[in-house]
Amino acid sequence: MELNYGPEYDEFRAEVRHFCETEGKKTQSGAMRMGEHRPSAEAVDWQGKLIEAGYTARTIPKEYGGFGGEPDIVKSLIIQEEFVATSTRAGIQNQGISMLVPTLLEVGTEEQKLKYIKPTINGEMIWAQGYSEPGSGSDLASLKTKAVVDGNNFVINGQKIWTSSAQFADMCFILVRTEPEAPKHHGISYLLMPMDSEGLDVKPLVTMTGEAFFNEMFLTDVTIPITNIVGQRGEGWRVANTTLKYERGMLGNPGMSATGIRGVADLMRDETISGVRAIDMPIYRDRLLKLQGRSLANKYHGLRLLSNEINKEGFGVEALIVKLSATYLAHEIYSLAVDVMGEFGTLYDGSIYQRRKDWMRQYLGSFMGIIGGGTSQIQKNVISERGLGLPREPLVRLDQNGWDFLKKI
């Protein structure tokens, strides 16, 4: 066990700290929630400074608009730690930056990299994700939106759902079926579609939080150049999996629960029930402590995974469990906060009776983590099949005689 990063990083940490305490003080801190709106002009300006200093888009090559640094996970971590410690505004985070850019770097053409990466990391080009369909959620590879080649163009028809950011995005990375005769995983292509294309109809999809981070998207004869494909025709599933692995990493940040625990502990010290603080009531307190135990286990588990990455020790099942564990934990932390507030916890009107934080919104919103990027049930399949080597369920088909089991285990 060696939890120091080593003296060679002290200088780097001091440099980051200096930047935060000088440049950082000149900008307002303030995190933007995922999928809320386009970054402000000020955010784009700050993003430019961060790229120049090498504190975001750090490893993206210079020719594509990045800083061009060597990949060094410890430096990335130090940047994150110092920004949090000094409450410095972080760089822009969106799915274009976290999902599309890494995908283009891995499988995009030179022309695509030059055209899209720079404006995306600058925060000027916003991307929507066009994956899920009404009939294709957990079984994403069964998607039906199709694209046919017409001269130098793809013509796309179909419907997408859960298209986050579509209401204000410039572009969309979208999965479509281009080879209907091929087996389902081999008939998909990954296309880049301008959101101002004709034939696109975007309707906001209001969730149980009352907000519309997501959309439904209807496509009628949407026409885009055939050069807007990433990878080859029929390779879209493989390309998409390049992106999904980045999304799962994003949804399962194990450090997040510590912030939640601190918040609920603060709430319980303030909130009194008939004159007694919630923290002084053993039943509420024990629930907090139970969640703190799980949160600490996840925190140190995060350090262990980080260490595996730094020391290039590879990942086994211990990395596949993070999303399942962290998202349920978050749900229960917010649930405790609502319970501590009792009747007042159910208020959803922003009134003065709603204490401090918007716990109900977080409680409802925690389903985004549990369901998004593969539901908990899909996670359990992934853990047991890929992590533990257990067999898949046999396939079942419904025909006129009832259920027919196709014995392929």
Add this chain to the structure above:
Amino acid sequence: MRFGLSDEQKMLGDMLNKYLDTNLTMDVLRQSCDESIHHNQKIWSGLLDQGTHTILIPEEYGGAGLSMLHSEVVSEMLGNHIAPVSYLTNAVLAPLAIQHAATDAQKDKLLPEIVSGKVIYGVGLTDVVANRENSSLEVKAGKVTGTSMFVIGGQHADKLILASPGTFILVDSMAEGVAIEALSTVDKTRDFAVVKLNDTPCEVLGAQGSSTEAIEIVLNAARISIAADSLGAAEAMFKKALAYSRERFQFDRPIGSFQSIKHILAEMVTDLEPCRSLVWYAAYAFDEVEDEVTLLACHSKAHVSEVAKNISRATTELHGGMGFTDLLGLHFWFKRIEVNRQLLGGPELQRHIAAAAQGWAPDAITAA
């Protein structure tokens, strides 16, 4: 930066695993349990040969002078094989009580004696954390009178270290006025006893009333070691469940192909792996991060106990009727986990102490 075990620590675990695989077979384990041999001298001799009992004893007293994380590796492996040996008392609790409470002269005498492997210790701590019987010890002019409950390893010990608020005493189990009453729990891999003392000659470790801090250190070491033991036992149960789900066929399919079974196994491993990270860090903190130790030791014991309980239930259930039989022997692991859960305070008590350590609860019920 490296979070986890060093190559040397991994080797220690592998070596011990190989030794126990070969020597502590199901037959040996069953025989030990049937005959109430709670401290299997043959298995213990192997551990003495490897020097595992001196891990926490400083080099100046002839020990290996290694870390709590080394000891955690051993505790985890002994839990994995549910070894019937008194590692916890002889290699962890007694040496730490002596190191942190005793005078230099006492250390010079007692620590090398433990290294020699000739003395077996029983340790009584329950009365200072979870006193149920109003038991207490009265020490006056080198004599002790009173009762110490749930003394770990008390039945076969040569010497006893017993805690009362602020004080550790050392008693020879053959001394005058000592009555040892065996306690028989569901777990036959370890023994416990009520020790009754009547005007018995004793030696105070250090000065009377000056060991509050030492008691806290020993309790934290116990919490971490018991958590590691349960972690190892839970991991063994999980591996048995996984193996059985591949080899057991029903409806012409391995039961591990049913999602109802796969998902239980996925939940088990999802709970289990972060436990390992937590216990590793708690062991590291024991040596390196003093102000976090009580919080992490209590959370380790509480959280691992909860996870191990679920895993031991699910594993038993997943084996169907066979899981409930004596024949399969799963129950030995189930019972070890259950006794670990209650030992020196169950999860609720541990969480109460963890809350107090953060100023979230009134002072915990401790020796202080």
